[in-house]
Amino acid sequence: MLSALPMIHHDYVKSGVKPEVVAVRPYSELLSAVDYVQVKKFEGSMQDLSGAIKLAKEDSRDVKVTQLHGKGFTFEHRHPSFQYDQWDRGGMLDKWDKLPLVIPRSKSLTPKVNEKPTIIFADHSQSSPFPHKEELAKLLIENFPSHQVVRLSSIQAPHLFDLLALMDAADLVVTVETAHLHMSKACSKPVIALVTDKPSRWHGSGWSSRFSMHCRYSDFPRRKDELIRTARGCIEKKLPINVRSCSSTSNRFCYNLSMILHGDVMITTHRYHPAKDWKTVLAINDGVLNSDIKFPS
Numbered sequence: 001m002l003s004a005l006p007m008i009h010h011d012y013v014k015s016g017v018k019p020e021v022v023a024v025r026p027y028s029e030l031l032s033a034v035d036y037v038q039v040k041k042f043e044g045s046m047q048d049l050s051g052a053i054k055l056a057k058e059d060s061r062d063v064k065v066t067q068l069h070g071k072g073f074t075f076e077h078r079h080p081s082f083q084y085d086q087w088d089r090g091g092m093l094d095k096w097d098k099l100p101l102v103i104p105r106s107k108s109l110t111p112k113v114n115e116k117p118t119i120i121f122a123d124h125s126q127s128s129p130f131p132h133k134e135e136l137a138k139l140l141i142e143n144f145p146s147h148q149v150v151r152l153s154s155i156q157a158p159h160l161f162d163l164l165a166l167m168d169a170a171d172l173v174v175t176v177e178t179a180h181l182h183m184s185k186a187c188s189k190p191v192i193a194l195v196t197d198k199p200s201r202w203h204g205s206g207w208s209s210r211f212s213m214h215c216r217y218s219d220f221p222r223r224k225d226e227l228i229r230t231a232r233g234c235i236e237k238k239l240p241i242n243v244r245s246c247s248s249t250s251n252r253f254c255y256n257l258s259m260i261l262h263g264d265v266m267i268t269t270h271r272y273h274p275a276k277d278w279k280t281v282l283a284i285n286d287g288v289l290n291s292d293i294k295f296p297s
Contacts, residue, residue: 001030002182003083004066006099007090012036022056033104033161047071066090081206097208101185106162116148118170122180124153128196130176132220143228152180171235181205190234192227194220
């Protein structure tokens with residue numbers, strides 16, 4: 001529902017009419033605080049998608065099904081993430097990453113101003129548990145001693161949306177694959193997203209430009225140093241690399257740029273066309289000079 005709310009809000013702004021959302025009762029309370037929707041509670045099981053669709057069609061012929069699981073249903077995985085398929089089914093794939101998540105805020109959980117600056121770690125997921133959460137919590141505490149690391153699993157809030165105040169007051173939000181990851185779209189602070197790849201990569205949240213880093217669970221062991229560097233760059237409000245050092249080349253019309261930071265030197269490779277034909281050359285820049293790479297025949 002959190003993933004679909006930007007689409008629902010867009011429909012509301014466009015039409016001026018509150019869209020009706022059919023939601024199973026245990027989750028319908030989430031929408032009780034959202035003032036631009038009408039909630040129609042479904043008393044059946046979350047897996048009874050047929051029953052929910054039937055209920056929706058009692059009021060309208062224009063029904064968009066954005067839930068991608070249900071008993072007796074098989075959904076084609078057309079895109080790399082369930083979110084892209086959800087937005088495709090909602091008719092707004094072209095608007096992915098362009099629409100805001102609009103949800104209300106409460107200041108009841110804002111940290112005290114005299115406490116340390118904060119890093120929020122949304123560490124718990126019931127459906128997609130992150131196997132390295134204790135290691136990551138330790139890394140954050142050790143690498144950022146001037147900050148308090150608040151684990152959201154230790155916070156009880158009257159409503160899920162109340163946690164947004166904590167996110168907005170933090171310097172950084174680190175979140176695993178859970179509701180907090182989707183809710184972070186409404187957050188004003190940098191977000192590092194840890195995304196599941198079980199039972200398949202499709203089940204993980206899609207890449208978004210709002211993420212300072214998007215890391216798969218299985219990639220964490222080899223990317224944890226990168227994660228800490230990214231976190232430090234977010235907190236210090238600095239880019240982890242000097243973009244200017246990898247954006248210039250003496251070769252014209254170069255593309256397919258790749259780069260790696262080796263010590264303090266940014267090494268890049270790129271393709272370019274030395275002649276006015278289709279043939280390309282691969283070149284490498286060692287931080288000073290461009291050199292063509294010669295391949296054996």
